[in-house]
Amino acid sequence: MRDFYGTALPGGLMLGTAQYPSPAILADAFRRSGASVATVSLRRESGQDRAGQDFWRLISDLGVRVLPNTAGCHTVKEAVTTAHMAREVFDTPWIKLEVIGDADTLQPDVFGLVEAARILTADGFQVFPYTTEDLVVADRLLDAGCEVLMPWGAPIGSGLGLNNIFGLRALRAHFPDVPLVIDAGLGLPSQAAHAMELGFDAVLLNTAVAAAGDPAAMAEAFALAIRAGQLAAHADPMEPRDMAAPSTPLLGKAFLG
């Protein structure tokens, strides 16, 4: 199993902490998801004031690794500043790096992403970059010092699933030793299972669980799907073929001859 900057994350699920109807439902969702990582946004919830600490206490009570993110940052400078604040508040070198390039699609600004990744890794951060499935960008991110890649499945919050299977499969094939996480765009557990079947190491979700009518049940559904996908990937799936291949022998059947 590929590890994430020296940490094994067997569950294969990273779960976001935004948009839940209440903190109680958030905690339930985490319990049933078996997620090993919680992503938290520094910009949306102020972590330093006293009442904000109640929220962090809830997150730390979940007993999972915290992966702070730079959600909502549109420039390299903003992302770097936010990463530094996050390291101070959460006392972790991990940072999920987002540099948003377009306000409508929330797609990553890959140029800014590579630059910010270089600055942050040089400063001792362990960067989890939110990127596209582009191979060349992936290569540049690895050059910049990233040891994990987080390609999108589809635009953030869209629930569209895996939009470019070919590109994601190519990414997996090109970087067999790099931990890869599908970050963003998933809406259904079957899509998470598919990601795991493609050999990805984890998926990162938020809206698919938080915006479901029953977030805790949806969290468990994702956990089961991820487990199914993991098992399938390790079980060495059969190769698809164009012609039927009968599972029982035809020899001796009446229609022969």
Next chain:
Amino acid sequence: MTPNTASVTVIGAGVAGLCTARALLDRGAQVTVIDRHAAPGPHACSWWAGGMLAPFCEGESAEEPVVRLGQEAADWWARRTGSVQRCGSLVISPARDRAELARFAKRTTGHSTVDQNAIAALEPDLAGRFTSGLYFAQEAHLSPRTALADLRAGLVADGCTFQIADARPEDHAARGLAIDCRGFAARDAIADLRGVKGEMLILSCPDVSLSRPIRLLHPRAPLYIVPRGDSIFMLGATMIEGRAGPHITARALLQLLSAAYALHPAFAEAEVIEVGVDSRPAFADNLPRIRRNGNLIRLNGLFRHGFLLAPAAARMVADLIFDNQMPEVMDETAA
């Protein structure tokens, strides 16, 4: 306890305290309300409330008791203030966020689907701007500051006394029955109470006329606008985990104003009359709690449902005191 001679001190004169005072007075208690400032006033988060009495809409994200108990609110308030407007509420989304409207409809009850013509009939100023929406005919809204002032005036008229003092509920409980309704100010006494920051604006905009609260759905920043009459509108409200600082953030201001602009471009000409920032007191499930420890009863955690749930919560406090009836939102009790 002998109900008719009961003397009760209520600490906190926000919506929870005033409603509780009313419920106790109606049951024959002698009630004294103590607040650290002249109340109602801007130190209470109910001063900054939207004033929507919208139990069905809240069902989109709130737990079942909010929908059920909130249905008591409009009648309760209508008996105590003239500011209740029973015009329903309207939920719309920009065309590109139609999925949000479908989701909202699926998660709520008490609505009918309205098309472009029906929207224009309800709100002529929105004619041609939105093609579909949800109309919640049974909902109502009020003007929070008028409602609080009317409630207080009625209490005073019926013999309730008001004091300005920095009171400790524990001290008053040592001498008699005390109800702690201090909201987020009770944070030190209630370990699991948290703050949820809210930011709102009050606009003056003579160019737009609306009859009912409008909720504009958006995947990241859903917002609402409530008409207060005389061309005044309340625009709210952000929801951010954490206690409010003294000032609004640029991000919140942008979100609020762009929502108003999306609703109607004439809001670009509005004057911003007030900016409100405060912390809603909330428990982990965003439902209120009544807790009793001997002579001290605490009512808190009304979250964003102060005007919606305070009447029901106040009734439960009165039932607890006079009938020893266990409130459904009570989770802790000690003799």
